Amino acid sequence: METTLIILKPDAVQRGLCGRIISRFEDKGLQIVGMKLLRISNELAADHYGVHKEKPFYNSLVSFMTSSPVVVMAVKGNNAIAICRKMMGATFGSNAEAGTIRGDFGVSNSFNLIHGSDGPETAKEELARFFTPEEIVEQDRAIDTWVYDMSGDEPE
Numbered sequence: 496m497e498t499t500l501i502i503l504k505p506d507a508v509q510r511g512l513c514g515r516i517i518s519r520f521e522d523k524g525l526q527i528v529g530m531k532l533l534r535i536s537n538e539l540a541a542d543h544y545g546v547h548k549e550k551p552f553y554n555s556l557v558s559f560m561t562s563s564p565v566v567v568m569a570v571k572g573n574n575a576i577a578i579c580r581k582m583m584g585a586t587f588g589s590n591a592e593a594g595t596i597r598g599d600f601g602v603s604n605s606f607n608l609i610h611g612s613d614g615p616e617t618a619k620e621e622l623a624r625f626f627t628p629e630e631i632v633e634q635d636r637a638i639d640t641w642v643y644d645m646s647g648d649e650p651e
Contacts, residue, residue, distance in 0.1 A: 507600075583611050586607055
């Protein structure tokens, strides 16, 4: 099992899509183990998007991410990172396949509704940036035996 960071960006919040997007993760069988609504500060946005600092879109990205509240979530499941990224779809809504979050709700090449960690190390860093350990609530779920094949040593 792994846990990943998902951010519902300002456009998702302002368009009232949070519930519909969160439901997709839960419908898939993933577990929300942390969630909060917050306003990202300039400092936090600069830290989070620091890898893009030299790129031409960096300033507009920081401005966008600090323009309105966001919902940050810690999402847990077997292969959660890859599953969430597949559910999100291609970076730009205009290129995303129907059935993905961006494909169903997005058309912009600037506003892309959602962020998800791209790998285990990134997820660990990003989760620590937005959540304290106490804000991640681990719990056993009875439904996991119906979400995953638990007959072996590892869930499938």
